[in-house]
Amino acid sequence: MTLDPRPLELEDIQSGVLRPRPSPYAATYVVLRIDDARxxxxxxRRLSTVVTSSAAPERPGRDTFVSVALSYAGLKALGVPQASLDSFVWEFRQGMAARAEALDDTGESAPAHWEPPFGTSDVHVVLVGVAPDEARLEAAFARGRQAFADLPGVAPIWRQDCRAPPDHKEPFGFRDGISHPAIEGSGIPGSNPADPPLKAGELVLGYVDEMGGISPAPQPDILGRNGTYVVFRKLHQKVAEFRRYLRSNAAGAEDEELLAAKMMGRWRSGAPLALCPLHDDPALGADDARNNAYLYKADDAIGYKTPPGSHCRRANPRDAAVAGVVRLHRMIRRGTAYGPLLPDGVLDDDGADRGLMFAFVGAHLKRQFEFVQLEWINGGEFLGLGDAKDPVAGPATGDGSYTIPRRPIPRRLHGLSRFVVTRGGEYCFMPGLRALRWLSELEGEP
Structure with a gap:
């Protein structure tokens, strides 16, 4: 096995790569188009003084940070040499829109229906600001805006404001942002004490990964080292339709909540079915030391507690039958709610746009994000579930089905449709701080 030649260089890795978000928090995403390389x-160059590193985790203001990522088109617009452009992985060079079929972004989720400018070559730079509240977010992001405010060759073309309330509820009503893996050398603990830290190379380029090697990184070394790939996706949630489905398939209010939990893998409070399969436990759901501390294989291999096809168990099977490869597909997931919440009990769509801005961080686009999306969320063969799709986030078309293990007869649901619709997104590269400065010192025209 290859040994790491040096420890994780936290001072060169952007905060947005390793640091979990504060609780609660506000966030904003801004897309910029580069019209002039210089x-x-x-x-x-300006942003390199705004972006903070993952070092000094106890520094004041550590929960407020700005991150910057670039698309393949953005790197081209900067004038990055072709040899360097060609050294990025194929999926990144293609871009998310070109990968739509592989991701099952079809039908109403197809790029033809995406929110502009997504699906075009105008998405060049994505700025992300995160802070515990809107006041601190505004103060931090003001410096980010100053970096492009007087640059006529850089244009802001899209913005999405998000927030995570104190109860962390996303639009479907479930507590979100619970699971976070530990990364070797980061000094940041994971949320599951039974889950050993991932090798740093799973999240950051230039280090040993779970395969025991160091994956190829963009060249030259200063460009690729300490960078990572980031997948941004805007996901619209059909909250009213989801509620109507639960209502029409449940025997009553209590059964409705149980059905929702069986589809998600957790109760709405965040309490996992693995630890309280018969009833919700809000105190457990709110306890960050316990709400992710569980495995499946020891006492729930069949899924009587947490169905194998539920969203949470698909997205992270933990120690299930595919445990030998689960760690090869782990990544950091960060979802941030946007839009007004639909009031409790309302079953009719009010026309408002609501959902999640999702960011997936990992060093391997193909075997992390794309594998999980295609094999675990959009399908089920790899998990022994046949062609069944994720009941919450999968691309069902009105004829989807879902099986809940139960004695003596399994419970089967039919007529599942697509409750989550892709509204846009892009594959980006989040460079290290030295790489940001290297990119700022390029010469010549693209």
Whole structure:
């Protein structure tokens, strides 16, 4: 096995890669288009003084940070040499829209229906600001705005404001942001004490990964080292339709909540079915030391507690039958709610846009994000579930089915449709701080 040549260089890794978000928090996403290469390089030079690193985890203001990521089109617009562009992985060079069929972004989720500018070559830079509240977010992001405010060759073309309330509820009503893996050398603990830290190379380029090697990184070394790939997706949630489905398939209010939990893998409070399969436990759901501390294989291999096809168990099978490869597909997931919440009990769509801005962080686009999306969320063969799709986030078309293990007869649901619709997204690269400065010092025209 290859040994790491040096420890994790936290001072060169952006905070947005390793640091979990504060609780609660506000966030904003801004997309920039680079119309002039020199202006784009000046933008990165300025941003390199705004972006904070993952070092000094106890520093004041550590929960407020700005991150910057670039698409393949953005790197081209900066004038990155072709040899360097060609050294990025194929999926990144293609871009998310070109990968739509592989991701099952079809039908109403197809790029033809995406929110502009997604699906075009205009998405060049994505700025992300995160802070415990809107006041601190505004103060931090003001410096980010100053970096492009007087640059005529850089244009802000899209913005999405998000927030995570104190109860962390996302639009479907479930507590979100619970699971976070530990990364070797980061000094940041994971949320599941039974889950050993992942090798740093799973999340950051230039280090040993779970395969025992160091994956190829963009070249030159200063460009790729300490960077990572980030997948941004705007996901619209059909909350009223989801509620109507639960109502029409449940025997009553209590059964409705149980059915929702069986589809998600957790109760709405965040309490996992693995630890309280018969009833909700809000105190457990709110306890960050316990609400993710569980496995499946020892006492729930069949899934009488947590169905194998539920959303949470699909997204992270933990120690289930595929445990030998689960760690090869782990990544950091961060979902941030946007739009007004639909009031409790309302079953009719009010026309408002609501959902999640999702960011997936990992060093391997193909075997992390794309594998999980295709094999575990959009399908079930790899998990022994045939062609069944994720009951919450999967691309069902009105004829989807879902099986809940139960004695003596399993419970089967039919007529599942797509409750989550892709509204846009892009594959990006989040460079290290030294790489940001290197990009800002490029010369010549693209």
């Amino acid at each position: 202006a784009g390089r000046e933008l990165l």
